[in-house]
Amino acid sequence: MSTKVKIIIAVLIVMLLTLCVIAIVYVTSKKAISTPEGNTAPPPTENEVVNAPKMGRFDLGEFVATSRDEELHYIKIQVEVGFIGSLEKELEERKAELRDKIINILMKLNVQRAKEDYIDRFLHKDIERELNSLLGKSTSESRIIQVVIPTFLIN
Structure with missing residues (x-):
């Protein structure tokens, strides 16, 4: 067989595989995307959309803490939490406790670990877990479900 025929056969095989x-x-x-009966699932009804849990947001403000490094470094973050349920009043009443817990978390970090934890979102999860633990809301319907850190600075 000539090389042209081999190339044509190879191209046809590639096209068939594709x-x-x-x-x-x-x-x-x-x-x-289909249900077990073979039909496609219908879109959610208006009632299901209305009854979906609403997420509220609460701003805990800015935090400045010193790091655990030998040299003096400051870690500055801003924290907002997303929650479901009726937590807004409790968050407002216990804002000082929540802020203290976040400052304690920050002061346990050195600069390198703070950067890594922020990038890998471990800092977000640590704050979420500790705040839910402080509020006693780890498994209930009303709990913090998201931590947002829009500002993260290290000096």
């Missing part, structure tokens, strides 16, 4: 992959992806995606 078509097979596209067909498999199409069938799999259709199965993924």
Whole structure:
């Protein structure tokens, strides 16, 4: 066989394999969005959308704390929490306790760990876990579900 024929056969094989992959992806995606009976799932009703839990936001303000490094460094962050349920009044009443807990978390960090934890979102999860623990809301319907840190500075 000549090289031209070999190239044409190779191109045809690649095209057939591509078509097979596209067909498999199409069938799999259709199965993924359908119900067990084979029908596609209907969109949520208006009642389901209205009854979805609403997330509130609460601003805890800015925090400045010294790091655990030998040299003097400051860690400055701003914290906002997202919550579900009726926590706003309790968050307002216990704001001083919540702020103290966040400052304690920050003061346990050195500069390198603070950067890594912020990038990997471990700092967000630590704050969320500690605040829910302080509020006694770790498994209830009313709890903090998100921590947002819009400002993160190290001096």
